[in-house]
Amino acid sequence: MDKLKQAYEQMGLPENASKEDVEKRYSILARQARTRKQRQGSSAPESNDDYFAAVTEAYRLILDLDNQKSVEQINEREYGKYKKYAGTVEKTDHFFRYYKFHLLGGIVAVVLIIVGIQTYLNYQAEQERLAKLPPIDLSVMFIGDFIQKDSDELSILEEALLVHNPEWKRTSVSMTFLPSQSQNDHMLRQKAILILMTEKPDAYIMDRSTFDWLSDQGLLRNLDEEAELGFQSDLPPNAAVKGKSSKDTAEHIYGIDLTSSPAVQKLPLKLKEFIFGIRAGGSNDDKALQFIANYLKSE
Incomplete structure (x- = not known):
């Protein structure tokens, strides 16, 4: 002092x-x-x-x-x-006060590591599960005003599509909901465009408004020859659906309307139209055409 x-x-x-x-x-x-x-x-x-x-x-x-x-x-x-115990309590309090962010950061890091490990293990398990499955015979995208009747599980729909293709082992189904009354909705359209850019299914199943949009975008394969020679005897009246492409202004058949097919009516879907189209530039056209033929002949 x-x-x-x-x-x-x-x-x-x-x-x-x-x-x-x-x-x-x-x-x-x-x-x-x-x-x-x-x-x-x-x-x-x-x-x-x-x-x-x-x-x-x-x-x-x-x-x-x-x-x-x-x-x-x-x-x-x-x-x-x-x-x-004042000294001990003071030191403990100071420790947590000065290092609480370090402790919180450490806890967050541990949680992220655990989540990352779990995500990786889940991914590995899913990859192993997929590796044991048979190869995909046909991949199909439902795009338009389609809603499943009973379940959100697409596996039910995948199994249903195999019924009239008994020699196939597996189909793959994805669904892009695009209501007919919202076809001019910019956000829904942009979302659908992104999906179409990233996913490359063998075929599309559409309602009429979506069919017109996809044909205009040039995303559908010309089916003129198949409709005239391959399906002619089995095609119901007006089942060959024509459209125009921005690349080809002449009308061509780009889809087959299978709505009246008994097999289609049994699918677990709420639908008004069921137009089947094949993706332009795809590599699995034979099985896509086989799908059309089987559903046209179904009873």
Whole structure:
């Protein structure tokens, strides 16, 4: 405490001076030191600098001790109730206060690692499951105003499509819901475009408004020859659906309307129209054409 007493004497203050008095006194002494230095210039004695350095050291000592006293008072109020355990509680509290973000970050990192591992294991399990399945005979995208009747599981629909193709082992089905009354909805259309850009099914099953859109986009294969030679004897009236493409303004057959097929009526779907079209540029046209032929002959 002798140092503290000397510090107050150095600044010309009583020991009971407040913090505000210390701040004001230091400001006065700092202005006086600057004024003397400006007046004396380069001829100012070094003792002036030594004196102000001693004042500054005294000022810092007083403030440090005052801050320490304030902290001790706060700790006494906060941790004094714990008595002999106050020190332990204080250290624990400080630890969590200073490192809580590190702890939270660590917990988040552990959770992310666990989720990542679980996701990877699930992915591996799914890949193993898919590897055991037979190859896909035909992939089909339902796009338009189609809603499954009983379940959201597409596997039911995949099994239903195999009924009239008994030699096949597996079909793959995806569904893009695009209501007829919302065909001009920009957001729904943009979403459908993104799906069509990323997914490449062998065939599309559509309602009429979606058929017109896809044929205009040039996404459907020309079926003129097949309708005239391959399906002619089995085609019901008006089953060959014509459309125009932006690349070819002449009308061509781009779809086969299978809505009246008894096999189609048994599918687990709510539908008004069932137009089957083959994706232009696909590599599985033979089985897609076989699908049409089987459903035209179904009873």
